[in-house]
Amino acid sequence: MPAEFKEVSTLADAVAAGELPPVQERLPLEPLVIEPAEMIGQHGGILLGAFTGPGDRQNIERWNNDYGIFWDTSATEMRPRAFKAWESSEDGSEWTFFLREGMKWSDGEPYTVDDYMFWYEHILQNPNLVTTIPWYLNWGDALVTFEKVDNYTLKMIFAAPFPSWLETIGSSTVAGHFQQGRVGLGLVAPQHYLEQFHADFIGEDEANAKAKEAGFENWYLYFLAMNDAHMNPDLPVTAPWKPVTTIASNEYKLERNPYFFAVDTEGNQLPYFDGISLELVEELEVLNLRAIAGNYTIQGRHIDFSKLPVIRQNEQQGDYFVDFWTSRTRHPVKIAFNQDWNEDPAIAEYTVGSVEFRKAMGLAIERSEINETFFLGVGKEASLCPANTPPYFNSSRWDEEAGVFDPDRANEILDSIGLDQRDGEGFRLLPNGERLVLRIDAVSGAFLDYPSIAERVAQMWAENVGIQMTVNPVERSLWIERSEANQPMMSMFETGEYNPAALPRLLPSERWAPVAQDWANDPTPDPADYDGPEWIEQQVLKHWEAMREADPARRQQLLIEGTEIMCDHYARLGFVVDVPVYTTLIKNNVRNVPKPLEWVVYAQTPGNGYPEQMFLLQE
Structure with missing residues (x-):
């Protein structure tokens, strides 16, 4: 653990003006420490890329991870993330997860076991919000039990031994709130924000009235929409970046989460990039041409491998290099x-x-x-x-x-x-x-x-x-x-x-x-x-x-x-x-992209490359 935590340079003015608390107060007592792939980075810059429309959610979800547990870069070992530690009973039927004390949502409100209990009691078990309980929460033919031990200790108790739960919870099957909130899943949700839309807290009449005023048929459809980070920029998140616009926009913009719970090995709060900006490009041919022209900071998704000769010819003019993110068992077709x-x-x-x-x-x-x-x-x-x-x-x-x-x-x-x-x-x-x-x-x-x-x-x-x-x-x-x-x-x-x-x-x-x-x-x-x-x-x-x-x-x-x-x-x-899954065009001044980077769905590549530690080398 670093001896001290260092302020994000691009947030210094907001801290000085009293708009944000200092970094020591924004971080949990024991933040996640991420070792950079190459070097300690520099704060600043916008990561530019392209997406193809509202259906292209995975484009940003793979960069913006808020899982409780995740994989290392090789996608072979589990690593702490929002959970700092865990333990299980001998048969794997009872799991205990330890949250990071002092961790916060992106609006500065505490992130505690109460948010897990809110999700478990008021979202998962409401059939209007979750119509079918996923298999991994109905293990042993009975609903898993969530038990609050204290504000930062959560037990999950299954009706039968579940020794493979760790690999399951760390995969894209379960994912996190940023990815799964819109369907009522993700294991956790910000109670302090969402209870204003929930019938259990404001009554069904008021909840339905709010929903109809917002153009929704009923309160539960409105609630799920408000729990969709891609479509509701006001929704608090715990991911490295938080949306500013919606995924239905021509430019999907995200800015750094000032309360993100991770630092590098010298105590600099992550992420390094100030934000992410994806431009809407619905035609893949146009997207590829813009990438080849050097318009994007990192672009692997939707790049046509068959264009590699042209991509190579334009490397110098486009000021990028090419990296291949591959998989030995994945068929591109x-x-x-x-x-x-x-x-x-x-x-x-x-x-x-x-x-x-x-x-x-x-x-x-x-x-x-x-x-x-x-x-x-x-x-x-x-x-x-x-x-x-x-x-x-x-x-x-x-x-x-x-x-x-x-x-x-x-x-x-x-x-x-x-x-x-x-x-x-x-x-x-x-x-x-x-x-x-x-x-x-x-x-x-x-x-x-x-x-x-x-x-x-x-x-x-x-x-x-x-x-x-x-x-x-x-x-x-x-x-x-x-x-x-x-x-x-x-x-x-x-x-x-x-x-x-x-x-x-x-x-x-x-x-x-x-x-x-x-x-x-x-x-x-x-x-x-x-x-x-x-x-x-x-x-x-x-x-x-x-x-x-x-x-x-x-x-x-x-x-x-x-x-x-x-x-x-x-x-x-x-x-x-053995065909590159992503033929990735990367600007020459980008650092900390791991090499090699194995492409895997369950580790959400490039998520297993820890994008929050990637950065632009500045003059």
């Missing part, structure tokens, strides 16, 4: 066969009911061409489960069975499973005599040109194995709605990195099994309640068995067994791995 789709049973017999069909379609993709065309040949061609990538992918059989280009074998398989007849144009016919036509939703306007990739795959399948596929470009938010409604037969988008110990990767998602997802999210799912593919049932049960396992080695073995079930059924087809 994948095809998902919806395992709950049954709109046409004759087609679903193959897309859902036949592993061999899905293998054949994997063998009919010329991944080397996709790699060269869309990823400049830098990727490693692979199935969804890339060969010999421990600890979870410990075999080469998945690459061999469906991750290589072998159209002869693909045709043999298709001929052998009842698709041996073709029409006059050479397309395969279903056993009922109708042409087999696949349909795929390809997400548009996000990260990559998925519709173009899907069109190329459709050409490959038509030419190589006589399977017709139509491509439906769908904007991301609409695609999510369609997926949740179980409408797509198939989808094309990205995957996250694979670590089922940190994120529930073995559980179905709306992207490939939306009906199964609803069933599987219960930590004690009853197999009798799900009539989908049996292998999904086995995979899900293996996940929950692992989450209940106290022995780490045994837990990992169970996750490996579940992974093998997933990989053996090819519900998703991978293309390439």
Whole structure:
């Protein structure tokens, strides 16, 4: 712990004028100490970037972390954050978390266990605010109990052993108030601010009257809107920066939180950057051109890797360098066969009911061409489960069975499973005599040109194995709605990195099994309640068995067994791995960006790089 705490230079005038208390009074007694990646930084400057609209919340959430516990830069070990320490019972059913005494919300009000109890008693347990209790709070088929020990000590008591709770609470599954407040989650909320909108405190009549005056139908919709940091700049937060405008603005601006609870190793309050400013750029081509022109301080999200030659050519003129944030297990593009789709049973017999069909379609993709065309040949061609990538992918059989280009074998398989007849144009016919036509939703306007990739795959399948596929470009938010409604037969988008110990990767998602997802999210799912593919049932049960396992080695073995079930059924087809997830353009005077920086969803990259310690080197 530093011997003394140093004032933020850009806040000195406000302190001198009495508008803010001195730094010693703004920090908790034991602030979080963050060791800079390279050097002690300098306060000041605005971090400039771009976002694509209100749906692009993760763009800022990844930079602005307010979790209780978080990961280190390598995303392999847990670190204190808002919680300074924790302990658990031997079986993991009771967890005690210790808050930082003297920590404050961004408006200077105390941050205590009372804010957790307010969330637990008045938000989580109000069915108007939280319609479905998340699985991790209903562990053991009973609602978790929050117990206040004192103002800075909180107990969470589960009905059954929950040895994996630490990894869960530190991941984006649970996240924090900044990210999850709008849906009534996040574990904590500022009682002193939000009680003015809550019927439990002001009465339902007054709460509804306030809501209608503000244009909302009822008090609980208004309450959730007021608890949405992206849309309500008045909402107190504990993240490094607090919003000044809304995410619906043309410029999403955030300024430093003067009460942020962290310092560097010399006692300088963080963050170093005075603020963040993201400009609205809805067209990805325009966003990339502006980034290449040097308009942004750090921009990795939405940068098109295929533009790397042009990006490199303009490094000097744009005054930036390029960094690659990568993942060995993340596919920038994948095809998902919806395992709950049954709109046409004759087609679903193959897309859902036949592993061999899905293998054949994997063998009919010329991944080397996709790699060269869309990823400049830098990727490693692979199935969804890339060969010999421990600890979870410990075999080469998945690459061999469906991750290589072998159209002869693909045709043999298709001929052998009842698709041996073709029409006059050479397309395969279903056993009922109708042409087999696949349909795929390809997400548009996000990260990559998925519709173009899907069109190329459709050409490959038509030419190589006589399977017709139509491509439906769908904007991301609409695609999510369609997926949740179980409408797509198939989808094309990205995957996250694979670590089922940190994120529930073995559980179905709306992207490939939306009906199964609803069933599987219960930590004690009853197999009798799900009539989908049996292998999904086995995979899900293996996940929950692992989450209940106290022995780490045994837990990992169970996750490996579940992974093998997933990989053996090819519900998703991978293309390439080892492609930079973010091709990040960074101004030459930016310091303290960790190298290397592993890209992971659960650690919210660049969040695991601790953006609050990044800074601009000033003259």
